[in-house]
Amino acid sequence: MSRQRLFVIVALPLILPLSLSACAGPPGDDSSITVFAAASLRAPFTEVAEGYEAQNPGTTVVFSFAGSSDLATQLLEGAPADVFASADTRSMAALTEAFPFRGEPVVFATNSLEIAVPPGNPTAITSFADLADDGVRSVVCAERVPCGTATAALEEVVGVTLSPVSEESSVTDVLGKVSSGEADAGVVYATDVQAAAGAVEGIIVPEAGEVINAYPIAVLADSANEDAASKFAAYVLSTAGQAVLEAAGFGAP
Amino acid sequence: MATPSLAGLPRWVLVVALLGALLVVLPLAAMVSRVDWANFFSLVSSESSVAALLLSLRTSAVATVLCVLFGVPMALTLARAAFRGQKLLRSLVLLPLVLPPVVGGLALLYTFGRRGLLGGTLDLLGIEIAFSTTAVVLAQTFVAVPFLVLSLEGALRTVGTRYEAVAATLGARPTTVLRRVTLPLVLPSLVSGSILSFARALGEFGATLTFAGSLQGSTRTLPLEIYLQRETDPDAAVALSLVLVIVAVIVVGLAHRSGTAGERRSAEL
Amino acid sequence: MTLQLDATVPARGFGMSLTVETGETLAVLGPNGAGKSTLLAVIAGLLRPDSGKSTLDGEVLFEVAPRTRSTFIQPAARGVSLLAQDPLLFPHLSVLENVAFGPRSAGVRRAQARAHARRWLEEVEAPELAHRMPTELSGGQAQRVAVARALASNPSLLLLDEPMAALDVSVAPALRRMLRRVLRDQTVIIVTHDILDAFTLADRVVVLDAGSIVEQGPTHEVLERPRSRFTADLAGLNILSGVRTANGIRTFAGNEITRAAPGIALHTSIVAAVRPSAVRVSLAQPANFHVAALPGIILDVEPHGGLVRVRAEEFAADITPALAAELDLAPGNCVWFAFDATDVTVYPYQPSTIIERGRSAQAKRIP
Numbered sequence: 016m017s018r019q020r021l022f023v024i025v026a027l028p029l030i031l032p033l034s035l036s037a038c039a040g041p042p043g044d045d046s047s048i049t050v051f052a053a054a055s056l057r058a059p060f061t062e063v064a065e066g067y068e069a070q071n072p073g074t075t076v077v078f079s080f081a082g083s084s085d086l087a088t089q090l091l092e093g094a095p096a097d098v099f100a101s102a103d104t105r106s107m108a109a110l111t112e113a114f115p116f117r118g119e120p121v122v123f124a125t126n127s128l129e130i131a132v133p134p135g136n137p138t139a140i141t142s143f144a145d146l147a148d149d150g151v152r153s154v155v156c157a158e159r160v161p162c163g164t165a166t167a168a169l170e171e172v173v174g175v176t177l178s179p180v181s182e183e184s185s186v187t188d189v190l191g192k193v194s195s196g197e198a199d200a201g202v203v204y205a206t207d208v209q210a211a212a213g214a215v216e217g218i219i220v221p222e223a224g225e226v227i228n229a230y231p232i233a234v235l236a237d238s239a240n241e242d243a244a245s246k247f248a249a250y251v252l253s254t255a256g257q258a259v260l261e262a263a264g265f266g267a268p
Numbered sequence: 269m270a271t272p273s274l275a276g277l278p279r280w281v282l283v284v285a286l287l288g289a290l291l292v293v294l295p296l297a298a299m300v301s302r303v304d305w306a307n308f309f310s311l312v313s314s315e316s317s318v319a320a321l322l323l324s325l326r327t328s329a330v331a332t333v334l335c336v337l338f339g340v341p342m343a344l345t346l347a348r349a350a351f352r353g354q355k356l357l358r359s360l361v362l363l364p365l366v367l368p369p370v371v372g373g374l375a376l377l378y379t380f381g382r383r384g385l386l387g388g389t390l391d392l393l394g395i396e397i398a399f400s401t402t403a404v405v406l407a408q409t410f411v412a413v414p415f416l417v418l419s420l421e422g423a424l425r426t427v428g429t430r431y432e433a434v435a436a437t438l439g440a441r442p443t444t445v446l447r448r449v450t451l452p453l454v455l456p457s458l459v460s461g462s463i464l465s466f467a468r469a470l471g472e473f474g475a476t477l478t479f480a481g482s483l484q485g486s487t488r489t490l491p492l493e494i495y496l497q498r499e500t501d502p503d504a505a506v507a508l509s510l511v512l513v514i515v516a517v518i519v520v521g522l523a524h525r526s527g528t529a530g531e532r533r534s535a536e537l
Numbered sequence: 538m539t540l541q542l543d544a545t546v547p548a549r550g551f552g553m554s555l556t557v558e559t560g561e562t563l564a565v566l567g568p569n570g571a572g573k574s575t576l577l578a579v580i581a582g583l584l585r586p587d588s589g590k591s592t593l594d595g596e597v598l599f600e601v602a603p604r605t606r607s608t609f610i611q612p613a614a615r616g617v618s619l620l621a622q623d624p625l626l627f628p629h630l631s632v633l634e635n636v637a638f639g640p641r642s643a644g645v646r647r648a649q650a651r652a653h654a655r656r657w658l659e660e661v662e663a664p665e666l667a668h669r670m671p672t673e674l675s676g677g678q679a680q681r682v683a684v685a686r687a688l689a690s691n692p693s694l695l696l697l698d699e700p701m702a703a704l705d706v707s708v709a710p711a712l713r714r715m716l717r718r719v720l721r722d723q724t725v726i727i728v729t730h731d732i733l734d735a736f737t738l739a740d741r742v743v744v745l746d747a748g749s750i751v752e753q754g755p756t757h758e759v760l761e762r763p764r765s766r767f768t769a770d771l772a773g774l775n776i777l778s779g780v781r782t783a784n785g786i787r788t789f790a791g792n793e794i795t796r797a798a799p800g801i802a803l804h805t806s807i808v809a810a811v812r813p814s815a816v817r818v819s820l821a822q823p824a825n826f827h828v829a830a831l832p833g834i835i836l837d838v839e840p841h842g843g844l845v846r847v848r849a850e851e852f853a854a855d856i857t858p859a860l861a862a863e864l865d866l867a868p869g870n871c872v873w874f875a876f877d878a879t880d881v882t883v884y885p886y887q888p889s890t891i892i893e894r895g896r897s898a899q900a901k902r903i904p
Contacts, residue, residue, distance in 0.1 A: 430621075430623075430625055431625055431627060433581075433583050433612070433619070434619065434621070434625045435627070435638065435642070436582075436583075436611070436612035436613045437581050437582075437583075437612050437613075437615075437617060437618050437619040437696075438618060438638055438639040438642060438686065438687070438690045439613050439614075439616070439618075439639050439642045439643050439690050440613055440638070440639075440642035441611075441613050441614075441642070442611075442613070444613075444642050445613075448627075448638070448641075448642075449627055452627075452629040452630075453627075453628070453629060455629075
């Protein structure tokens with residue numbers, strides 16, 4: 016084997032991330048706030064930020080969207096942020112033990128589970144119980160991630176035990192498996208069905224109201240721009256903010 | 269070399285080299301420093317961890333066999349045959365090296381998925397690939413095969429065709445030449461290429477996640493398990509990562525050793 | 538039962554036809570680029586000719602002609618074994634397994650193939666090397682093993698490509714003697730640029746230049762009585778071509794050499810050969826009547842053995858360094874080359890064998 020070629024193969028992945036990460040740091044501008052938000056909030060929060068910026072000229076909102084537990088880990092490791100909006104109370108709770116907030120986290124939205132099926136619903140799923148049928152390939156979140164915890168709770172409420180073909184580590188992966196037609200059905204959040212915009216069809220589960228996932232928001236104690244951060248949290252809870260979230264399929268707190 | 273010598277190298281080269289080495293070694297050291305040694309064994313021996321490790325080893329082994337099975341003829345064709353579009357074919361074959369794994373996963377999905385290019389045909393044949401261990405092996409083979417092709421093609425070019433010509437004039441048919449002359453001559457590179465392929469298969473994550481899904485015992489390999497563990501139990505994730513690093517270090521060490529043996533041999537030729 | 542070859546490879550300026558009888562050793566002489574290696578590659582099947590036909594013991598090796606279906610037998614199926622300058626022993630096999638490779642490839646059982654290999658190792662006087670690896674052999678030993686390996690495959694035709702060229706001068710004679718013994722009953726083509734190989738091993742010689750045969754015939758006939766300048770150079774002789782006159786020879790350059798030439802008819806073409814060591818060099822025209830003398834302009838002066846070779850366009854002389862220094866010879870000088878008539882060998886230009894100069898393979902094509 017040519018040593019040089021091997022070197023290039025080994026060295027490339029090391030060099031590339033360097034050049035990329037060099038441009039990803041948040042701007043240290045006083046008039047900007049950094050919001051760590053759950054990935055499911057990407058669309059509504061982007062819209063919320065536009066409204067907030069219009070109301071508070073000169074202040075810009077910088078987002079970092081990722082899985083809630085990812086964001087919690089990053090905050091614990093010292094990532095600089097002003098606001099944290101989590102998709103579950105667990106990630107928020109994990110953080111509050113070691114991490115001071117300004118005041119208590121406040122729930123600003125809820126989300127409930129729905130069944131997602133490929134367009135046209137090829138296996139004619141009508142109820143949650145149908146997911147347990149032989150020959151239906153269902154995909155859910157792994158129990159260790161929030162959406163999986165919620166799915167397990169829903170299984171208990173409905174009284175059906177699923178045997179999924181895959182337990183994905185994020186709701187996006189569940190959605191991907193359904194929209195590509197690999198799976199016949201998946202259990203995701205109502206907002207995901209809404210956001211998928213036709214790539215999947217949603218089937219409402221009546222019992223889903225009993226397994227509500229709460230979205231808490233909190234301002235971090237060491238925020239460099241506490242005033243702007245608090246205003247952002249308040250805007251999310253305001254009528255304008257809530258209207259955007261509702262349009263995206265979220266439930267009221 | 270009996271004594272290490274730094275003679276003849278500009279000092280700045282050494283400084284930059286040291287920085288580069290730190291870039292690689294420091295994160296590993298940082299990870300090791302986070303390992304919860306007191307509970308290390310119980311963390312890595314949980315049912316899900318063991319299942320993931322065994323699945324990883326099993327699928328990577330099968331993927332390596334597939335890499336050899338397909339990679340050897342591919343390397344031979346690229347090194348020995350001359351045809352139109354050869355350069356293009358080589359670039360295409362090596363593409364998975366530079367492709368983001370998720371892209372690879374999508375590509376596989378569109379090929380072998382239920383609605384993919386071959387999905388209907390496979391369905392008719394009664395073969396289901398989605399969410400099966402086969403899908404994991406396919407994803408691993410897809411990303412690992414270029415390593416074998418690359419190292420073997422280089423070795424074949426270095427060895428040249430003279431021995432093969434002699435063997436042919438001694439009455440050896442092409443298959444005999446391949447079995448008794450060509451392959452033994454490039455054996456060290458074949459071994460090191462296979463080990464590298466195995467290592468790459470072991471580390472495969474993105475394509476598996478996108479294409480095969482994640483279910484304990486059938487598709488959730490060690491990297492996927494680590495990714496999932498991280499959500500709830502970072503200590504277990506770190507411990508498992510260390511296991512993966514140790515396996516990778518052993519594998520790379522083996523590859524390096526057989527690689528140097530190969531170089532020694534080609535120097536003797 | 539022979540090798541018949543008729544082939545062209547225009548890209549390499551190669552075109553010739555030749556025949557090798559069963560049990561005969563044919564030496565192919567010529568400078569680098571004369572087409573020697575191309576000839577071997579075409580016969581071995583490593584190179585596909587653009588046109589022509591070849592048969593070995595009646596079996597077609599290849600037949601290529603425009604607008605007809607070509608036949609091309611793969612190297613492995615030709616019964617032609619090739620031994621190159623570099624022994625190319627398989628580095629991963631022991632000496633014994635190397636020699637047994639041919640029989641094994643032909644489907645002979647392992648034990649039997651090894652016994653056969655041992656016999657051939659004894660034949661090349663190297664039985665004690667059987668269990669060594671190729672890296673543990675000297676150049677001469679490796680070449681002996683390579684000879685055994687080539688012969689053990691029981692080829693109908695053995696091709697040797699300068700087998701002694703890469704060897705130390707001290708081991709070449711022993712190998713040459715061994716080759717003379719083992720090649721006695723084989724059909725062999727040996728490519729060489731050393732006329733000693735030709736004299737020792739070959740029954741017949743062909744001389745190549747620029748992809749064509751310049752001269753061919755029995756070894757002694759060709760090398761001791763060269764007709765072409767080219768062969769004369771190889772054989773280390775000066776030749777002068779001319780016409781038989783009453784006194785001797787009038788060369789084409791117009792010089793007279795007085796020399797009896799019994800049995801050669803008047804006014805026929807004739808060749809006179811003189812060894813360079815029998816030629817003297819002087820600055821002035823020699824007065825001696827019995828000495829033949831030719832003028833020439835020196836092209837170069839270089840050491841040759843213990844002597845100095847003085848070369849002109851048509852002629853060369855080997856003189857002592859002392860004389861060369863005394864005459865202050867340098868390229869461009871005009872000198873006289875002189876030799877005694879008794880040192881001249883004369884023979885008719887038309888040899889007993891036919892000269893095939895650049896005969897094109899196309900002219901012979903079978904319709």
